[in-house]
Amino acid sequence: MAGASLLTMGVSSLRDIPLSVLDLSPVVEGSDAATALRNSLDLARHTEQLGYRRYWVAEHHNMPGIASSATAVLMGQLAAATDRIRIGSGGIMLPNHAPLVVAEQFGTLEGLYPGRIDLGIGRAPGTDQRTAMALRGRAGRTADDFPQRLAELTAYFDHDDERPVGAVVAEGNRPAVWLLGSSGFSAQLAGSLGLPFSFAHHFSADNTDAALALYRESFQPSAVLSEPYVLLGASVLCAETDEHAHYLAQSQALNFLSLRKGKPIALPSPETAANYPYTELDRAFIEKNSAANIVGSPETVRKRLDQLVADTGADELIITTMAHDHAARKRSYELVASVTGADS
Secondary structure, eight states: OOOOOHHHHTOOOGGGSOEEEEEOOBOBTTSOHHHHHHHHHHHHHHHHHHTOSEEEEOOOOSOTTBOOOSHHHHHHHHHHHOSSSEEEESOEEGGGSOHHHHHHHHHHHHHHSTTOEEEEEEOSOSSOHHHHHHHHGGGOOOGGGHHHHHHHHHHTTSOOTTOSSOOTTTTTOOOEEEEEESSHHHHHHHHHHTOOEEEOTTTOGGGHHHHHHHHHHHOOOOSSOSSOOEEEEEEEEEOSSHHHHHHHHHHHHHHHHHHHTTOOOOBOOHHHHHTSOOOHHHHHHHHHHTTTOEEESHHHHHHHHHHHHHHHOOSEEEEEOOOSSHHHHHHHHHHHHHHHTTTO
16 A cells, blocks of 8 residues: 655645544443444444444453454454455554464455455553463563564565475465554664554654654655555544533543553443542543543544644544443544545
8 A cells, every 4th residue: 555644745634534443342331341342343334334444453451441352353253244444453462472373363364355454563562561471471572573573474475485384374365564653663663664654643642753753764665665654543532512522531531540550440431430539640640641632522623633634644544432332432433534524
């Protein structure tokens, strides 16, 4: 997929770029993981009809509020439940997996759903240290050898008679490969390899400008991409009014606060969040870490997304929306599509 940044193209309108979805399959207070997974299938079908380009699911482990840990398994179900929307990983945390296994999983997906699979790859663990050790066993894999493991993974998609171990199902079934990141390391690596880059602006906004500049400066054209392509992650919650959107957003704020305190929880209801005994430090943390979140009415959201695109030159936005009520989450994606042109 070739693309050029909006800054170099002179394009600055939100209506000129695609929108996509990043889903963490939230497990909400009062519900369970099975319901969260069924909601993900429903949301994928819904956003496909709304015109979103791709639907990615994230790999996180040992978190009570996230059900998308078996990412490749969930992707297969999502692809089967939809017809056109691209299905991807946002992402596969490569230190947790043997490259051969990832190649076989994604070669299988690409073979079954050709031209619809995105393999987004990250170098973070996506969990705490103990869980990372449980995932990795005695192999002791770390993020330090990420470039080598990435090269091993991508090589499995090509046939090589000299290689003693092959991934038969992966050969000739190469999905679109992306690098994910929240800092400069993956940005520079993605640029040097000529790969599209997805940056987690929604939780690393302070690093956005520097990382995107590094990606563009280090970019080398490749067989898959002639110019840099940035997919920017944004946390968005849209409702009919600013007041109602901010009321719903309390759930995510408390969820993130609990995670940072080392006590992750299921996504609380707005009522639970409103009644939580926040300290002054809690409120200061929430205010600081919610600054990059885009919350409000359709017009408020449109203006802030438009500004985000103009400021960053993103080629595409991938939106993550956390709401306790599944209907409210679906409605948020509807409203965003209606003011950005995704549904036109």
